[in-house]
Amino acid sequence: MIKPIYSFCKAAAAALCFFVFGGIAVKGQEAGTGLRLWYKKPARDWNEALPVGNGRMGAMVFGDAVRERIQLNEESLWAGSKVEADADGAEWLPNIRKKLLEGDIRSAMELSEKGLKSDPLRIRSYQPVGDIYIDFFKNTRSLPELSEYRRELDLGTGIARTEYSYAGIRLTREVFASAVDNIIVVRLSSSVPGKLTFRLSLNREQDASVVPSAKDELLMQGQVLDLPAVESGPAGPHMKFAARVWGMNKGGSLQAINNSIFVEGADEAVFYLTAATDYNFEALNYDRSIDPARQCAAILEKARQRDYASIKQDHIREHSAIFNRLSLSLGQEDKDTIPTDLRLKAVKEGKEDKGLAVLQFQYGRYLLMGSSRKPGVLPANLQGIWNKDMEAAWNSDFHTNINLQMNYWPADNCNLSELFQPFTNLTNKLRGPGRITASKTFQSKGWTVNHLTDVFGRTAIADGVGWGTFPMGGPWMALQVWDHYLFTRDRQYLEQEAWPIIKESAEFVLGFLVKDKNGQWVTAPSNSPENTYRLPNGEQYMLTYGATMDIQIITALVDACLEAGKLLGEDKVLLAQWEKVRKELPPVRVSKRYGTIQEWIEDYEEVEPGHRHISHLFGLYPAAQITPEQPELFEAARKTIERRHQFAEKGQGFYTGWSKAWSVNMYARLLDGDAAWKNILDMQRYLTLPNLFDNHPPFQIDGNFGFTAGVAEMLLQSHNGLHFLPALPNAWKEGDVKGLKARGNILVDISWQDGQLQEVKLVSPISQKVRIKYGNLNKTVVLKEGKPFSLNQHLLKKK
Structure with a gap:
């Protein structure tokens, strides 16, 4: 006998709406x-x-x-278990800094191995x-x-x-x-x-x-x-x-x-x-x-x-x-009748399938839903939530020198803002152990985390001082929290969650910075994540001071503090202090060797020019410091990513799924849709597994999330007003997207034909002025609370 909960009466009632008994589809959801x-x-x-x-x-x-x-x-x-692993840097840090600033990297590295090495050095899986x-x-x-x-x-x-x-x-x-x-x-x-x-x-x-x-x-x-x-x-x-x-x-x-x-x-x-x-x-x-x-x-x-x-x-x-909040069509040929593995195989053999890109875009949203929402509390890790191994690749940890952050790039712009909460949860909880790391290892106030963490709140240097010394992990996480506020404009979130995280992160930065020989504020010790440079004498190191990425992160953090501080009525003396530090940071430099963005404080030769990390382009994406308004830096950024790819294609370096996904986003910011599409095709052809998981290799989920964020960035950018179709490839002749989210909590629908914008619809929950852009056209419009606003291809308001 079937149990009472399987009564045909209940099943028949359910069938009126969505089902027949046994779950066979009839209509609706x-x-x-x-x-x-x-x-x-x-x-x-x-x-x-x-x-x-x-x-x-x-x-x-x-x-x-x-x-x-x-x-x-x-x-x-x-x-694993909870342990305090922080090294006591009090005795060692001043001399390490002195050696780094003098250019005696060998001595600085030797001192760091003695004085900054955490115990235990590694985490478990x-x-x-x-x-x-x-x-x-x-x-x-x-x-x-x-x-x-x-x-x-x-x-x-x-x-x-x-x-x-x-x-x-x-x-x-x-x-x-x-x-x-x-x-x-x-x-x-x-x-x-x-x-x-x-x-x-x-x-x-x-x-x-x-x-x-x-x-x-x-x-x-x-x-x-x-x-x-x-x-x-x-x-x-x-x-x-x-x-x-x-x-x-x-x-x-x-x-x-x-x-x-x-x-x-x-x-x-x-x-x-x-x-x-x-x-x-x-x-x-x-x-x-x-x-x-x-x-x-x-x-x-x-x-x-x-x-x-x-x-x-x-x-x-x-x-x-x-x-279902967001839909995307690229005017693709209907290939739903072909099995997914055969569609992927065809692309790997040289064909193009825009519909497969749409599927992967939505798959990224699906995967974030599956690994980062209530009833869960923790954020998506290196494998989201899906891991088969007792000892996973890279321990399936929360990697904070790009990977954890990349996991959440599509949360807001792809209309999944509530999925960001687990990221905020962890960032907030890390402030506790992060204060110990800030104080004990780096002799500063505030909080920070280095290049990884786990469920036990690891914030100490891990995996070695050359590899793992990345105290900008905390500030980068704080910036992600700030960007979430910019998308949602949730004042309560800003006051109760974002601002305490951001302000205390800035407190760490102010205490950590030191003046270099040029009188500029720099970080020491520092590294450019996972990359290695070569000194003129042939010696190779990771450890340095004032890596370009550090300065870009700090610039963005100070800017966030200034904007949030003014909004919340923060003490003017503190705001003035931040402004002074902002002016005394080193500029982003262009390498005299190659015309690229300089990665380190000195114009060093890099050991692996095709390296997967492109950290010195943080200012291009996800930050918004390198824009067309700075043509020299903008062109240098383009040369930087092109050089990386040229060497990687020659085997002098290697592609990873997430690195290619980052490239999609960076080319979108460079307004180069065809290059962004090429990198999407590269991901499909070389770095996508049969179930459409991203392949580092092995599987690592950040590439799926970066892919989704990159497609959205090609269609809409909102870091400087609203820019429609900023990086539309020639291959995407027609299409429409409904339900993207822009900063300011604005919902955006866009349609286009023959590569040209046809219509845009905007809805804002509050009344606000926004600057909108398409091609060479710029316009400021007023959005009224909850009232849809439509424009045609000439950016003229419809009557």
Whole structure:
């Protein structure tokens, strides 16, 4: 007998709006947007599996007909423990600075190795929860011949679906991660009653056990057991975690045995899964007063009171309400009938597919929704939330010398502003440990973080003093918080969250700066992230003082403080101090060697001219300091990125997915749409995996997010008024975009034909004047609160 929550009465009622029983689409939201990744074969490996996520939990769905795998993640499950790793720089820092400013880099480096090296030097990794395996047949020899196989991910509904037929039976699976109910849902159904027989198992590679907790439920309980590792912190039992899977069936039988649930002769079966840890975000540490198993039980108890159709309906409603805010068309040929992997293959073989670019653009928005929203608290990490490895690449950390920031470039301009909150959450919490780093290591007030952090709030130098000394990580995070305010114009957010972060970051900068031989304020020690320069004597170093990126970040931070401080009525003495420092920073210089933007305080030769980091163009993007109004710097910026690419293409350096994505954004700021499009094509051809994940390599999600931000930047820029179609490629002859967001909290729709602007529609929640630009035309318009404002291709107001 089917359980009461599966009554046909409830299902029939739900069908009136969105569904028929069993979740078959009929109309409305269930139809999604037509934006789908789809394939005619199961995933062969993780890079072909399809992601679902609700901000706190994620799953990768493989779609295998013999043995389905659903790989599971929870945002806070990390190895390691909270430690204070900061070196005491009091004795060492003055002499290190002196040696750097005198040009004695070797001595400065030797002193830094002795005095600034943190302990432990490294962090441990973000880890997976485990895997669900669903076994249908003993082996492939037992499997009847399949037909009509299809697996897909509908971006508009957030549902991964697998379907196939054999022996006259149609089998369907659906997997989605509900933010509303804080669970992952798996549903299996058969077109012929009584034909579902399978075993669902819950497993983890290490540190966990799984047992039945009821006749229809499995409980996983575990604790991360960290073994001794060089420079990676204490060994021992650390974070605790749990997961629960509850199942229900229509027809047949269902029973939990060992680590599995066995279903026999069912018409359909549904499973609700959740996971939790004893992590306490407020403490940036695990908390033994938290019982993960009880946390899971409480979440499931609420979900168990609701039927599948209602949970699915609420999931789609919540998901689509966010996702459907923005639409994009590039007038592309309809290729939705071609599997996604074959479309990508065609592009890799030299063809162009604008529709695939649209799909990737929207995929970036989808992935940010899946890895950065309530019920989640933490921001998207290097892999968003999806990681299969106990020791992930780069520990799947929060990398703060570009990668974490890039994750959030599309949050505001792509109309996903609420997804930025986890970034703010972490930035705010890092102020605590960041004060220790600022004081103990750098002898300054305020707060900062170096080139990475983790769930335990690591802010000390990590991975070595040459590589990891990046005290501008904190100021860059603060700038991202400020830019979020510029987009939203949320005064309460500015006063209560952004301003305390920004002001205290500036306090660190003021205390950290020193005067160089020219009487200018510089940072010391410093580096240009991950890049190496060569001295005339042939010695190679990372450590320096006054790297160009540092100065650009500080310039932007001081500008933000001045604007925010005046808006909030800050003390005029402090404002005057900031203005004085601003005037005494070194200028951005043009290299006499190559006519490029100079990366270091001296015009050094770089060891790797094709390096993936292009940090000295921070002032071009994401900042707005290098613009067409400074023609010499603007041209030097163009030469900088072109030189990087020339050497990388020769093998003297290497491309990464995120670096190419940054290039898309920088070419957009250079107003070069064709170059931006070329870099998009490069990403597709060389740096995109079959499931459209960005390939660093290996997978790293910042490239997906940078890609999405770059497409938006090509269509609309708002750092200096509103600039429509600033970098439209010749290949994008016609199209329209609806729902972009500009700074000032302005919603923007744009349409164009034959490469020419046709119409713009603007809506602002407040009355304000804005300067708008298209081509050589400039115009100031007045937007009235909540009233749509339309202009035609001549930028004349319609009557």
